[in-house]
Amino acid sequence: MRAAHFVRSATRLARLSFVPEISLYQVDDIYALWARTERELGRAGLPPPFWGVAWPGGLALARYLLDHPALVTGRTVLDFGAGSGLVGIAAAKAGAASVMTSEPDPLGRAAIALNAAINGVAAAVCVDGAYGGAAGITAEVVLAGDVWYERDLAEHVSGYLADAAARGARVLTGDIGRRYFPRGRYQCLASYEVPASLDLEGTQALHASVWQANRACPASGD
């Protein structure tokens, strides 16, 4: 199965109502896509195809970046847990010098490449499966949309983003108040009502916020 062909055949290209600057290959029914993916790959127990949906935390973060381009203009950016690439694509459209997207799902990486191309930012957006490793060490801005839904992942992300903030990167995340978000380490920058999937979230609109990681206090005398 060719990943790009699969992504195109399983989705429809649609403009995001909340972020109309961006169109994505999306699915209406993520559970049907999940079943189809497992069937066609001949594997059970795969993670959900996160890449088929624009998640509410990511929508809020993408909106914020497009409305505050100075945060990323001319800077190197990492989109951690990129899914469809929504957040990284918004950063590229806002003028980032380069965007590395980190996404472990190979179909997700195919979707990011397709989505970057259809939004005219393929040259700026690189696709990586390396969990943000190398790029995370150097990126000036680290972004993470909707990554606080699972304890193990949240622990990993939390440490990773704290390290990035400690070395001076600006770290922004979008979240709807999911269970494992370490709110005490972040400051809220903005909040929105964003559209949500009734199937996934049990509601069609959610309150989503954009948060910035607190930077470590400089040592006295600095």
Ligand SMILES: C[S@@+](CC[C@H](N)C(=O)[O-])C[C@H]1O[C@@H](n2cnc3c(N)ncnc32)[C@H](O)[C@@H]1O
């Ligand atoms: C809920 S989705 C959010 C996707 C996108 N940021 C958005 O807001 O639409 C979370 C994403 O994190 C990715 N992910 C899971 N574990 C990861 C890891 N260890 N490193 C990087 N990404 C990971 C998942 O594959 C998924 O695409």
